[in-house]
Amino acid sequence: MLKENKYCCEDHVDMAFDDFLVEKETFPCLEKSEDSKCSYCNKKAEYVLKLPS
Known part of the structure; x- marks a missing residue:
């Protein structure tokens, strides 16, 4: 199974949304991230994209 969460900085939030939609075929829940690194850089x-609960 693909990674459930996608972490992104302010610069890569658009790319993360696009990738999430392609990979999961559904819209993510967007939440503030605490202590994580951007998946791209x-x-x-700043944000974590998750599958809806």
């Missing part, structure tokens, strides 16, 4: 992640 390793900067501090």
Whole structure:
């Protein structure tokens, strides 16, 4: 199974949304991230995209 959560910084939020939609075929829940790194550039992640509960 694919990774459930996608972490992104402010610069990569659009790319993360696009990738999430393609991979999961559904819209994500967007939440603030605490202590994670961006999946694209390793900067501090501002957001986490998750499957809806």
